[in-house]
Amino acid sequence: MAWFNELLVSALIVIGASFALVGSWGLVRLPDLMSRLHAPTKATTLGVGGALVASMVYFLAGNGTLSVHELLITLFLFLTAPLTAHFLAKAWMHSQRPGDLPQPAQRGWSTFDAGEAEREAASDQPRPPPLSDACGSSASPPPASPSSP
Amino acid sequence: MIEYAIHYAYVAISLGLLFNLWRLFAGPSTTDRVLAVDTMVINVIALIIVYGIQTGSTMYFEAALLLAMFGFVSTVAYCKFILRGNIIE
Amino acid sequence: MAHPSAPRPTLLRRWFPHPLLSLTLTLIWLLLINGVSVGGLLVGLTLGIAIPRLTGGFWPDRPGIRNYRRIFSYLLLVMWDIAVANLQVARIILFRPLASLHTRWVCVPLALTSPEGIAVFAGTITMTPGTVSCDLAADGKSLLVHCLDAPDPEAAVRDMKERYESRLLEIFP
Amino acid sequence: MSLALIVILPFLGAALPALLIRAGRNACTTGTLATSLLAFLLLLTHAPAVFRGEVLQARWEWIPQLGLNVNFFLDGLGFFFAGLILGIGLLIIVYARFYLSKEDPMGSFYSYLLLFQGAMVGVVLSDNILLLVIFWELTSLSSFLLIGYWKHLPAGRQGARMALTVTGAGGLAMIAGMLILGNIAGSYDLSTILQHKEAIQASPLYLPALLLILAGCFTKSAQFPFHFWLPHAMAAPTPVSAYLHSATMVKAGLFLMARLWPVLAGTDEWFYLVASTGLVTMLIGAWIALFKDDLKGLLAYSTVSHLGLVTFLLGLGSPLAAVAAVFHILNHATFKAALFMNAGIVDHETGTRDIRQLGGLMTLMPIAGTLATIAAASMAGLPLLNGFLSKEMMLEQAALTSWLGLPWLVPLLATLAATFSVAYSFRYIVHVYFGKPAGETPRHPHDPPFGMWGPPALLVVLVVLIGLFPASVAGPLVATVAGAVIGGPLPDYHLAIWHGLTPALGMSAIAVASGLLLLAGYARLRGLWSAGPHPEAKAVFDASVGAAVRLAQALTHGLHNGSLQRHLAFAIGSAVVVGFTAFAMASHAPGARPLLPATPVAIVAWLLLLGATGALLALHRRRLLSLVVVGVIGMVVSLAFVYLSAPDLALTQISVEVVTVILMLLALNFLPKETPLESSCGRRLRDGLLAALAGIGVGGAAWAMTTRDAATLSGYYLEESVPGGGGTNVVNVILVDFRGFDTFGEIIVLGIAALTIYALLDGATRGAVGRRLAAWAPDQARAADRHPLLLVVATRVMLPLALLVGAFIFLRGHNVPGGGFIAGLVVAIALIMQYMASGHGWAAVRMKVDYHALIGIGVLTAAATGVVAWLADHPFLTSAFGHFHLPLVGEFELASAMAFDTGVFLTVVGAVMLALANLSRIGVLADAPPPQDGPMEPDLSAPRHGDH
Amino acid sequence: MEFLLSSAIGLLTAAGVYLVLRARTWPVVLGLALLSYATNLFLFATGRLVLNQPPVISASAAGYTDPLPQALVLTAIVISFGMTAVIVVMALRSFFENGSDHVDGKAEDAA
Amino acid sequence: MNHWIIAPILLPAIMAPILLMSARYDIVLARVFSLASTVALLGIALALGSMVGDGQILSYALGNWVAPFGIVLVADRLSVMMLVLTALLALAVLFFAIDGGDRDGRHFHALYQFQLMGINGAFLTGDFFNLFVFFEVLLIASYGLMVHGGGPARVKAGVQYVVINLVGSTLFLIAVGMIYSVAGTLNMADLALKVPQVAAADQALLQAGALLLLLVFCIKAALVPVHFWLPGTYANAPAPVAALFAIMTKVGAYCVIRLYVLAFGEEAGAAAWLAAPWLLPAALVTLTLGMIGVLAARRLGQLASFAVIGSMGMLLTGIALFTPQALSAALYYLLHSTLAGAVLFLIADLIARRRPGIDDQLSPAPRFAQQSLLAAAFFVAAIAATGMPPLSGFVGKLLILDAARDNLQATTIWALVLGTSLLAIIGFGRAGSTLFWKSTAQPGNFPAPATGNALALVAIGLLLAGNVALTLFAGPLTAYLEATAQQVFATHRYIEAVLGNTVLPGGLL
Ligand code: NA
Numbered sequence A: 001m002a003w004f005n006e007l008l009v010s011a012l013i014v015i016g017a018s019f020a021l022v023g024s025w026g027l028v029r030l031p032d033l034m035s036r037l038h039a040p041t042k043a044t045t046l047g048v049g050g051a052l053v054a055s056m057v058y059f060l061a062g063n064g065t066l067s068v069h070e071l072l073i074t075l076f077l078f079l080t081a082p083l084t085a086h087f088l089a090k091a092w093m094h095s096q097r098p099g100d101l102p103q104p105a106q107r108g109w110s111t112f113d114a115g116e117a118e119r120e121a122a123s124d125q126p127r128p129p130p131l132s133d134a135c136g137s138s139a140s141p142p143p144a145s146p147s148s149p
Numbered sequence B: 001m002i003e004y005a006i007h008y009a010y011v012a013i014s015l016g017l018l019f020n021l022w023r024l025f026a027g028p029s030t031t032d033r034v035l036a037v038d039t040m041v042i043n044v045i046a047l048i049i050v051y052g053i054q055t056g057s058t059m060y061f062e063a064a065l066l067l068a069m070f071g072f073v074s075t076v077a078y079c080k081f082i083l084r085g086n087i088i089e
Numbered sequence C: 001m002a003h004p005s006a007p008r009p010t011l012l013r014r015w016f017p018h019p020l021l022s023l024t025l026t027l028i029w030l031l032l033i034n035g036v037s038v039g040g041l042l043v044g045l046t047l048g049i050a051i052p053r054l055t056g057g058f059w060p061d062r063p064g065i066r067n068y069r070r071i072f073s074y075l076l077l078v079m080w081d082i083a084v085a086n087l088q089v090a091r092i093i094l095f096r097p098l099a100s101l102h103t104r105w106v107c108v109p110l111a112l113t114s115p116e117g118i119a120v121f122a123g124t125i126t127m128t129p130g131t132v133s134c135d136l137a138a139d140g141k142s143l144l145v146h147c148l149d150a151p152d153p154e155a156a157v158r159d160m161k162e163r164y165e166s167r168l169l170e171i172f173p
Numbered sequence D: 001m002s003l004a005l006i007v008i009l010p011f012l013g014a015a016l017p018a019l020l021i022r023a024g025r026n027a028c029t030t031g032t033l034a035t036s037l038l039a040f041l042l043l044l045t046h047a048p049a050v051f052r053g054e055v056l057q058a059r060w061e062w063i064p065q066l067g068l069n070v071n072f073f074l075d076g077l078g079f080f081f082a083g084l085i086l087g088i089g090l091l092i093i094v095y096a097r098f099y100l101s102k103e104d105p106m107g108s109f110y111s112y113l114l115l116f117q118g119a120m121v122g123v124v125l126s127d128n129i130l131l132l133v134i135f136w137e138l139t140s141l142s143s144f145l146l147i148g149y150w151k152h153l154p155a156g157r158q159g160a161r162m163a164l165t166v167t168g169a170g171g172l173a174m175i176a177g178m179l180i181l182g183n184i185a186g187s188y189d190l191s192t193i194l195q196h197k198e199a200i201q202a203s204p205l206y207l208p209a210l211l212l213i214l215a216g217c218f219t220k221s222a223q224f225p226f227h228f229w230l231p232h233a234m235a236a237p238t239p240v241s242a243y244l245h246s247a248t249m250v251k252a253g254l255f256l257m258a259r260l261w262p263v264l265a266g267t268d269e270w271f272y273l274v275a276s277t278g279l280v281t282m283l284i285g286a287w288i289a290l291f292k293d294d295l296k297g298l299l300a301y302s303t304v305s306h307l308g309l310v311t312f313l314l315g316l317g318s319p320l321a322a323v324a325a326v327f328h329i330l331n332h333a334t335f336k337a338a339l340f341m342n343a344g345i346v347d348h349e350t351g352t353r354d355i356r357q358l359g360g361l362m363t364l365m366p367i368a369g370t371l372a373t374i375a376a377a378s379m380a381g382l383p384l385l386n387g388f389l390s391k392e393m394m395l396e397q398a399a400l401t402s403w404l405g406l407p408w409l410v411p412l413l414a415t416l417a418a419t420f421s422v423a424y425s426f427r428y429i430v431h432v433y434f435g436k437p438a439g440e441t442p443r444h445p446h447d448p449p450f451g452m453w454g455p456p457a458l459l460v461v462l463v464v465l466i467g468l469f470p471a472s473v474a475g476p477l478v479a480t481v482a483g484a485v486i487g488g489p490l491p492d493y494h495l496a497i498w499h500g501l502t503p504a505l506g507m508s509a510i511a512v513a514s515g516l517l518l519l520a521g522y523a524r525l526r527g528l529w530s531a532g533p534h535p536e537a538k539a540v541f542d543a544s545v546g547a548a549v550r551l552a553q554a555l556t557h558g559l560h561n562g563s564l565q566r567h568l569a570f571a572i573g574s575a576v577v578v579g580f581t582a583f584a585m586a587s588h589a590p591g592a593r594p595l596l597p598a599t600p601v602a603i604v605a606w607l608l609l610l611g612a613t614g615a616l617l618a619l620h621r622r623r624l625l626s627l628v629v630v631g632v633i634g635m636v637v638s639l640a641f642v643y644l645s646a647p648d649l650a651l652t653q654i655s656v657e658v659v660t661v662i663l664m665l666l667a668l669n670f671l672p673k674e675t676p677l678e679s680s681c682g683r684r685l686r687d688g689l690l691a692a693l694a695g696i697g698v699g700g701a702a703w704a705m706t707t708r709d710a711a712t713l714s715g716y717y718l719e720e721s722v723p724g725g726g727g728t729n730v731v732n733v734i735l736v737d738f739r740g741f742d743t744f745g746e747i748i749v750l751g752i753a754a755l756t757i758y759a760l761l762d763g764a765t766r767g768a769v770g771r772r773l774a775a776w777a778p779d780q781a782r783a784a785d786r787h788p789l790l791l792v793v794a795t796r797v798m799l800p801l802a803l804l805v806g807a808f809i810f811l812r813g814h815n816v817p818g819g820g821f822i823a824g825l826v827v828a829i830a831l832i833m834q835y836m837a838s839g840h841g842w843a844a845v846r847m848k849v850d851y852h853a854l855i856g857i858g859v860l861t862a863a864a865t866g867v868v869a870w871l872a873d874h875p876f877l878t879s880a881f882g883h884f885h886l887p888l889v890g891e892f893e894l895a896s897a898m899a900f901d902t903g904v905f906l907t908v909v910g911a912v913m914l915a916l917a918n919l920s921r922i923g924v925l926a927d928a929p930p931p932q933d934g935p936m937e938p939d940l941s942a943p944r945h946g947d948h
Numbered sequence E: 001m002e003f004l005l006s007s008a009i010g011l012l013t014a015a016g017v018y019l020v021l022r023a024r025t026w027p028v029v030l031g032l033a034l035l036s037y038a039t040n041l042f043l044f045a046t047g048r049l050v051l052n053q054p055p056v057i058s059a060s061a062a063g064y065t066d067p068l069p070q071a072l073v074l075t076a077i078v079i080s081f082g083m084t085a086v087i088v089v090m091a092l093r094s095f096f097e098n099g100s101d102h103v104d105g106k107a108e109d110a111a
Numbered sequence F: 001m002n003h004w005i006i007a008p009i010l011l012p013a014i015m016a017p018i019l020l021m022s023a024r025y026d027i028v029l030a031r032v033f034s035l036a037s038t039v040a041l042l043g044i045a046l047a048l049g050s051m052v053g054d055g056q057i058l059s060y061a062l063g064n065w066v067a068p069f070g071i072v073l074v075a076d077r078l079s080v081m082m083l084v085l086t087a088l089l090a091l092a093v094l095f096f097a098i099d100g101g102d103r104d105g106r107h108f109h110a111l112y113q114f115q116l117m118g119i120n121g122a123f124l125t126g127d128f129f130n131l132f133v134f135f136e137v138l139l140i141a142s143y144g145l146m147v148h149g150g151g152p153a154r155v156k157a158g159v160q161y162v163v164i165n166l167v168g169s170t171l172f173l174i175a176v177g178m179i180y181s182v183a184g185t186l187n188m189a190d191l192a193l194k195v196p197q198v199a200a201a202d203q204a205l206l207q208a209g210a211l212l213l214l215l216v217f218c219i220k221a222a223l224v225p226v227h228f229w230l231p232g233t234y235a236n237a238p239a240p241v242a243a244l245f246a247i248m249t250k251v252g253a254y255c256v257i258r259l260y261v262l263a264f265g266e267e268a269g270a271a272a273w274l275a276a277p278w279l280l281p282a283a284l285v286t287l288t289l290g291m292i293g294v295l296a297a298r299r300l301g302q303l304a305s306f307a308v309i310g311s312m313g314m315l316l317t318g319i320a321l322f323t324p325q326a327l328s329a330a331l332y333y334l335l336h337s338t339l340a341g342a343v344l345f346l347i348a349d350l351i352a353r354r355r356p357g358i359d360d361q362l363s364p365a366p367r368f369a370q371q372s373l374l375a376a377a378f379f380v381a382a383i384a385a386t387g388m389p390p391l392s393g394f395v396g397k398l399l400i401l402d403a404a405r406d407n408l409q410a411t412t413i414w415a416l417v418l419g420t421s422l423l424a425i426i427g428f429g430r431a432g433s434t435l436f437w438k439s440t441a442q443p444g445n446f447p448a449p450a451t452g453n454a455l456a457l458v459a460i461g462l463l464l465a466g467n468v469a470l471t472l473f474a475g476p477l478t479a480y481l482e483a484t485a486q487q488v489f490a491t492h493r494y495i496e497a498v499l500g501n502t503v504l505p506g507g508l509l
């Protein structure tokens, strides 16, 4: 393998691994969950990204084949990393109920909005409606579903 | 050269995993611990990729692929559980 | 779900309800099997046709993409930003005294209406510098974003809207 | 043949009364009588031969391997007893017809009676001691039914159980005794055993065999100290008491002692065991009989006493005593059966059997009174009656007997017993039939119909005839029988009224005189008796059975307290003990395999595992966290599989992990979110110790294993995988080909798991559980949005991609890591994500697949792939593969293993989806209002909405 | 490496046994999960430990690890997955039926 | 190629999915299919019986892969006898189930067929990992059947049953691993060849593995001290399921016979007769505790459960003697105790159904419908179960006593066998008189049930008739069993049938 390729692969590996380490360190160092959330979702993503690119280059240079698996892995990571961050944040907000949230223009944040109403309803009337939703006889999608914007 | 880089990567990622473990212990909230595990999964993916480079084998990619595809499912499920109790409504 | 009065779809339309998806899947298949052969292409095409048909029900009203070329440039921009984001966040993690951080929530009003567009926007925000999109308003018209270090919240919001949302508005309806 | 028929007839006939009872009581009686009579006549046809001294035999093989065969023989002894059983049986049947009231179920009574009769005849005609044991125990069983015949009487039930327990226990001992005896003699056939006296008595096993067999005899014949059951068995209807407890069953023990007399008797052991027991029983029985106020109680103890008498005679071991024993058996049968029937008559007529309420009946019931007087006099041993003759013979033998060097002891005790015997016999006559009536009896008595007094009258006639003309009436019979008992030449003896002034006559005279004196002073004697201790056998027996039951309950319910923790501790403890002991007891040497170096990554993974396990133990009471931590362990295990050259395992582990987490979270929704701390410190210490030992054991075994060189079959698989299995991924080829049958079983396990889960969850929506489920309310605050938009979008995008990856993993599995199982999981997870993101209802309507059918099709596909091989006459699951060439497409491979793997894939998808979809359906139902089922449960067989 | 694996198996077994002996279904299920990890690793280890020699036939392979234990472990993983699913749901049903998740079905204490 | 051997596994394995797909909503169709399949299983088993009747051992190499590399099925007298027994029991029990119990929950018939598949597979397989798989098949089907119909006590007992068996399965795998790691084979016949050659250094692993495996089988066979699962499980399972479970304990016993004579028997060198010193004491304690439990029982179902435990103790006592004669006796007892145990559960259920509120508790209650009929059935079943003459229990007991004669522990064995019989007699006597006699003394009547349970009574009648037949034909049967036992002990015949002549080292023939 050409030294350039070697250097490139090595550099990518080192960069990737470093970011992985930094991300995990951020998880240790940052003071609260919301801050910590910034660390892994980015640093580790690039960490894996570095390793993946290194791998692609390595196998491209070594075997002359472009390995798509790395691309797929990247695709999945990019698709899912925001999702996990989003959910972790929601879970944290739900359990910690931060008081300093800015309020959106009309309805509240979806973690809380309707939540109060639903909870009240639940305390009065322990069986909120639709069995139809449960059994799927009405195909009405969930409120925020993209199929009925 | 690559060999050195790989060894560095092993050490760095392993250290990262240990940091994650610390967060798993320390918490304090459940969300923190879920975050720690989620990060662990990503570090493990990196580890597997580097191992693939070291061994020159593509045999292990599917493991990384599945982790990438489904690692988040558990995390989302945990969060959904914290949010709603019922993860499939 | 077809509207009752909708005209009967053409043969092509019925077999390729989502030509882009079919094409993407076939392409990914060829990449997965690491080679181009007639056999591989046949299998890939079969899957490319079959999977969208099988999963059609699970993705109703797939959005039409307004401008395919914009996607590419948007991806490049995001990738660049991600690289930058990582460096910035790494610096914060490693060197910044925690007390000096301007950690805050901001509310980003949304001009995007398509769910896919909103999702991509939210995802982009999370993947780029110091911001995590945390929640969507119940009416889908605002995004709650957490900033790791945003001395000027209004600037941050403006930045996000101009840099990403405006571009996404050109892609998604 | 006709020999066996004598035994079989009563058994066959036992069905008759049950059927004939519909035709009326007389028909029922007639049927029973006819059966019994036929058997009796059959027996009589053999009389000439028997009296000629012939021994008739009938043999059939049953279980030759065991030596248990259906062999009968008929000699004098057998003939005598069979005649007694069948003859008295006839009388009893007639008597019972009048005795039983209209409310009593007569059909079953006669059925039981015939069963008993058959069993009894079987005992006395068996030429195989194991067969004899069978009939022996059958008498216990049928007598259990007869004693308990009046189910509504507690005394009957208890008496029946007591009799069964005591005689059953004796029977069990006898089984052992017979097995030993047969083993010594080399055969279980009596006719053979009787030839082996020397061998038997010389054997070191003689004493155990003797003890065990005697245990059977003594219990059956109510010998001291097993005598107590007999009086309680008197709760039975009187015909039963007369038949079983005086004439026949209780004599089975005597019969057996007589039967085995030639080979067992004559030793010191025999003498001291049998004679002493008999003597003591004779004495004690008579003494107690004296104080029984119940007529049947009196007769019962009298029977005990007379049985003791015969036992005593047999125990003496001398041929003359044996003759006396035989003679007394005959005599006792006649007078005692007559007396029992008489007691029944008194009971029947007056409504009571209590002597204290009776008196002066002679004038009211002259016939019954006369018969009773004669029979009781015979029992007392008054001259001119048959009882006198055999008692004289007994006293004569007693006079000659020295016990442990004490010549006076046995005569004294025998005389004393005779004295008591005289006293209670006269009490029966005097206190019932003579003197003044004690008062009003419940019913006004008069003589019974002929049917009731005829049978005892017949017996009384015999009593007198034998008494007067013993030699001519009973002589030949006694000679024949005694000959059979002794098994050799008969001793010199005379059956006659007058033997001269013998010591026996003197003892007899003393007995009569002092007996009458005792009766005269009965009131004072009674006071003496009342003052003394009366160990009430029933109380003792009840107490000991009660204690045994309580002990058993304490042990059983204390041990089996239904605690899973205990079960598991025992199971794991056993494994620890067995494992360590086995390891320590066998030879072991450390392995010599070169070790792999531990790399930093491995060490970190190990630390992760350690940390996660520690965290799990520390956090396990917080359930969500514990699940999160287990996920870490699963991840480390996957990583280990990657590192240690097992990519397929890693893929499987990763996907299984995800599904498991979803499943557990779905369940946790309903379960408590915290585990309470409830184990005591000691319990936790114990568990910790067990855990540590188990861990050391398994870890140690792993160490021992991995550090030594392997013995393996793997070479074959590696060589054959490509040429024979058509795939390069050897693990997959093993799974779908070499050991495809395992996989076939494995997918069936998954399928069954899903079905079970489905059934469990479906059941949870019905009835009381269903109502509870519907009333369920979440125990935690809930966020507002059920279906966050980002998740919805992401999962919709991912679905086609995941399916593509699934297809990829499936198709490549035969050659590189992957395969149907992993692909199935990938697809299932992708689908489940739709449920998670968009909700059960939304996803369920879009899944057009019936998951049940998917499982079915999957299993059938796999099976069909296997069956196709039959067409080529190859075994199930024989694979075929080939490389084909198509223009343009080029070379490609088709393998039947792919079809098999398709079955695997379909089953996995179906099973996972069926389980998860239904588990999530429960959550939906719990959030919904309760179903309006009303009081009726819904029809289970009807298809219901929403079940896939 | 052998020590690491053996001790890990031992640790998982010990933790599994400890949890299996708890009084509530949840820890018992987790304990069973740990036990199945331990068992799978144990069974896997019967093929001895080999680095980077997966049992996939190729011309360039330096050698192969024993494929048979891997196949057995795969079967075992699948089966134990099915079993876990059943016990989880059965535990849930038992909770519904008995109102308690105690392994002996004891009713919840008043406390 | 003789494909009949796979039929007892394949037929139910195919029938179950068919039931699942086509007969899910039609109970009548499901019953017809299930019944047809079970009748066919009986036919197949009998046909196999005639094939192996001459002493031939059939082997079937699945996938055409030669043993020990592939999985083989082996049909010899022993395994076929177990198949026949299973089919007979299953048929009788099915009659009971289709009397109505099969409608109490979902998928009864599919699970039932799968259950039969698992049991038949366990009897036929010649590979001990495949045995594990079939154990799991039969276990998981039994989990489903066990909780069929639900109810608090039943599901609780189900949880316990599942957990204890999962621990057992764990142990199974560990034991298999230990054996494989030194013997390097999974085929039982091959194991028999490898065990004598295992080096001294490896003996500890081998023997510990083998004994742990024995423990696993003993869990299935409900041997003390790993019998605790049985009373709760059997007493709480639906009656037909408990009755069918009578064969499940026998699967454990079968495995002990198969593996510990074949691979750890005479030829096993340092591991020869490995199981005997552990098994005999455990079996005797089991016998004792079981019969003590009979005496202590408070419900008829509980009594039947402890009777099953006791009978397992008896059976394994016979097995633990490890002689052909004792094995033949044990096999007779196995046949007997399966039928006798099963029928008790069915009777208990009919009684319980007729005494709502009191169920099968051994306490007095008013008269109930068909009391005399059930009393008669109970009387016969009790005679069989306690080993009173003349039924098969007595014959079995005699055979075992006779076979134990030459054992060093003969006195102990005899004393316990006979002593526990007394406990059983007392226990059954108390139970019967309380249930059937005392009830006569109670005022009132229970309402008659909606149906006369004709089919259920047919099932009970069939099982009792089976016991009578065992007694009547004890002669030819013991001859067959003797030949069976001889065949089991002639291990070289089995090895030869599985591996062929070529593999045998010279000394073994
Ligand atoms: Na961002």
Ligand code: NA
Binding pocket: A126, A127, D773, D774, D775, D776, D777, D925, D926, D927, D928, D929, D930
């Ligand atoms: Na509810």
